[in-house]
Amino acid sequence: MTHARIGKKIPPALSLDVDFEIAGLTALYGPKGGGKTLILETIAGFVKPDSGRILLDDVILFDAEARVNVAPRRRHCGYVAQRDALFPHMTLRRNLLFAAHGGPRLERARRVAEMLECFQLTPVAARRPREIEPAEAVRGAVARALLAAPKLLLLDDCGIDEALLRTMREAFSGPVLLVTGDLDLCCAAADRLILLDRGRIVQSGAPRVVVDRPESVDAARLLGFSNVFEGEIAALDPAQKSSRLEFAGFALTGPYIPGHFRGSRVTVAVHPADVRVHSGEIERQPNAVPASLLRVSRRARVARLEFSGGIFADVPHEEFERQKDNKSWQVELPQQALRVL
Amino acid sequence: MNWSIWLVLRIAGLATGISVAIGLWLALILANRKLPFDGSWLPKPFKALLSNALILYWVGTNGSGGAGYWPLTQTCLVLAGVISAEPFFFGAARSAFAGLDPNYGRAARSLGASEWRVFLRVHLPLAFRPIFANAAGVFLEVSALLAIFWWGTGRIFK
Numbered sequence: 001m002t003h004a005r006i007g008k009k010i011p012p013a014l015s016l017d018v019d020f021e022i023a024g025l026t027a028l029y030g031p032k033g034g035g036k037t038l039i040l041e042t043i044a045g046f047v048k049p050d051s052g053r054i055l056l057d058d059v060i061l062f063d064a065e066a067r068v069n070v071a072p073r074r075r076h077c078g079y080v081a082q083r084d085a086l087f088p089h090m091t092l093r094r095n096l097l098f099a100a101h102g103g104p105r106l107e108r109a110r111r112v113a114e115m116l117e118c119f120q121l122t123p124v125a126a127r128r129p130r131e132i133e134p135a136e137a138v139r140g141a142v143a144r145a146l147l148a149a150p151k152l153l154l155l156d157d158c159g160i161d162e163a164l165l166r167t168m169r170e171a172f173s174g175p176v177l178l179v180t181g182d183l184d185l186c187c188a189a190a191d192r193l194i195l196l197d198r199g200r201i202v203q204s205g206a207p208r209v210v211v212d213r214p215e216s217v218d219a220a221r222l223l224g225f226s227n228v229f230e231g232e233i234a235a236l237d238p239a240q241k242s243s244r245l246e247f248a249g250f251a252l253t254g255p256y257i258p259g260h261f262r263g264s265r266v267t268v269a270v271h272p273a274d275v276r277v278h279s280g281e282i283e284r285q286p287n288a289v290p291a292s293l294l295r296v297s298r299r300a301r302v303a304r305l306e307f308s309g310g311i312f313a314d315v316p317h318e319e320f321e322r323q324k325d326n327k328s329w330q331v332e333l334p335q336q337a338l339r340v341l
Numbered sequence: 342m343n344w345s346i347w348l349v350l351r352i353a354g355l356a357t358g359i360s361v362a363i364g365l366w367l368a369l370i371l372a373n374r375k376l377p378f379d380g381s382w383l384p385k386p387f388k389a390l391l392s393n394a395l396i397l398y399w400v401g402t403n404g405s406g407g408a409g410y411w412p413l414t415q416t417c418l419v420l421a422g423v424i425s426a427e428p429f430f431f432g433a434a435r436s437a438f439a440g441l442d443p444n445y446g447r448a449a450r451s452l453g454a455s456e457w458r459v460f461l462r463v464h465l466p467l468a469f470r471p472i473f474a475n476a477a478g479v480f481l482e483v484s485a486l487l488a489i490f491w492w493g494t495g496r497i498f499k
Contacts, residue, residue, distance in 0.1 A: 046447050072450040079451035081444040089466045098462065099452045141448075148452040 001058055002152060002175050006042050007051035014038070016049075016199040022152065022175045024191030025165070027207070029180060030222060035199040036179040037082065040154045043177065044079045045072035056152050078150030080158050085141035086129040092116075092140050093125040099147035111147060118171055119143040119164075139164060146172050157181055165189045183223070187211060195222050216341055220269035225339065226312040227270040233262055242335070249309055250289040254338045267341040272304060274337035275313035279326035288332040296320070307331050352415055353484040356422030360430045361476050363423070368434035369460060422483035429482070433475035437468035 001021065008016040016035045020026075028036045041047040043054055045061065048069060054062040056077070061070045086095050096115060100108040116122045119139040124132045132140070138159050145153060146168070153168075153176045160178070162185060168176075180186060186193050186207050193207040195218075203210055203219040214220040217228055231247035241256040245268060257266065278288065291307035302314040311331050315323075441464060449459045465472070 041447075044447070044451055046450075072447070073453050073455065075451075076453075077451055079447060081448060084442045084444045085448055087445055087448070087463055087467075098449070098454070101453065101458075144448075144452070150451075154451075 001055055003053075003055045004039070004043055005052040006039060006049045006054065007064075008038065008042060008047065008049045010038070014199050016042075018196070018199070018201050019052075020194055020201060020204060022177050025169070025176045025178060025189060026192045026194060027178045027180055027186040027190035028194050028196055029183060029186050030196035030202075032181075033198075034196045036196055037156055038199075039196075040079070040156055040177065040179060043075075043152070044077045044154055045070060045075050076149070076151040078145030078148060078153040080138075080141045080145050080153075080155045080160075082156040082158055085158060086137055086144070088129050091126050091128055092121060092132065092136075095129075095140060096125075096144050096147055099144045115143045115147055115171075119167060134159065135161075135164075139167075142168055150174065152177065155179065161185070162188050183211065195219055197222055212339075214269060214339060214341060217267055217269070220339065220341060224271060225269035226272050227275065227310070227333070228341075229268050229270075229310075231266060231268060233257065233260055233264045233266060236260070236262060245338075252287050252289075252333055252338065253335050255335065255340065257340050269339045269341055270333050270337050271339075272312040272314040273302075274334060275311065276332040276334065277305060277313050277315055277319075277323070278330040278332060279323040280328065284330070286332075287335055288330040291329055291331045293329055296324075348415070349484055349487045352418050352422060352487055353480050355419045356426060356483045357476055357480040359419070359423045360426045360479050361472075364427060364430040364434050365465075365472070367431050368438050369464065371435055418487060422486060425486055426479040426483055430475050430479050433478075434468070434472055437471040437475075438464060441467050 002023070003021045005019040006016060008014075010016070013033065014035050016038055018035075018039060028039065030036055038047060042049045043061070049062060049064065051064045052062070053060065053064070056075065060066070060068050061075050061077075062068060086092070087098065090098065093112060093116070096112040097108060100111050102108075113122075116125050119142065121136060121140055121143065124136055129137050129140070141158065142155070142160070142164065150172075151174055153172060153174065155176065155178045157179050160180070165178075165185075166189070178190065190207050192204065193210045194204040195202040195210065197218050202222060203215050210219070211223055214223050214225060220228055229247045231245045233243055234246045234251065235244035236256065237243065238256055243254045243257050245252050245254045245266065247268075252268075254268065257264075260266065284290075289309065289311065291309055291311055293305055293307055295306040297304040297306070298317070299314075301316070303317055303320040305313045305315055305320070307313065307329065311333075313331060445463050445467065446459055449463045450456075454462070
């Protein structure tokens, strides 16, 4: 079992208090300054926690009560830093040879050559880190970490992509803890997703489950659910599996909410990508709310529209260009898009 | 061969070697620790002048012409050179090590490298230029100190 329970205070900015298991590829996702890198550093042994216990394959690496703190070089944790991972004064081959320390020379050279081949780095093996592409440097750093035969691989937000993760998983079957700010990568590659905010685990589980069903307002905000409304259950219909929800200024038909009664307070989140926007003189749509457009924020692929009532909608640029001169707007919050927190 | 020049170079070389060995060791240990006093309030030329003047006074008053506690030998002058140069070399080496990205040391340790190996293979090569430049500076400083002392006393050391 690979498990970490870590408590660490860094006043006044952060108070870390987490307890989680690392199995398969576990992704840590959260905003900057939330303590993701600090978790990696404590597991690797570079930072000493104030309290807690860290186990790797049932071997204690750190135990505050028993006063056990294994040195980083004896922890068998491969660590790839966010930046400047490779030694700049050595060629890529020398970097890898550094990790393959010990054993006969020919054997070391063979292992390095195999790893270079596996990560498609043979053509640039004689170059120094500043002479190679950043993507090649990341591949080199991962290859070097694997050459030391780690029991756990810790990858900080180093610009790793899905293809590299796939190659890495072919070469290494042990547990991996990946820190990333890329939610798509978490869904595509991770077996387990942990949402971290201000040193606390907000939610964890299978990536698709976490992304589809946030359990708290903090989790919803982290996952990009900009529309969070507090309201009251006006009616519940188990036969139709629906409910009537009343918010400040508008009412919606929502999913049936088991375990709640009429009059209960609920919080509902809707992702801006799921909000539909209608403009012009049109009939009132179901679950639609008349709203006035307050602000437009042009993003890479979509235009984010901010409406009165704190409603946000992501609309493709072409669609917004077609509708932008209209004066009256309706914002539709589809029933299936409502997430009751 | 001018033996007085050879003597100055030999003493300066020995003093530099000892300063570098002690300074590197201290600098590596104290690279990332905050020291209560680093003398940064005093400009470097004044520090050099002050320490050299103190050493000259100390060696002069206690040397062969003084009370006889410190006979004016090569060992005494090497020691004076080390005491004079060590703070500057230590300060420079400490800055060089502290300026290195901590990720290099961390990466090396996570790869199973011992502290000695991290120092020899990672820290020292990365900080080589400033350390070498300061070692050369120490050598010149001690040479100058000895040359001034020799010129001032008007005799060749024993």
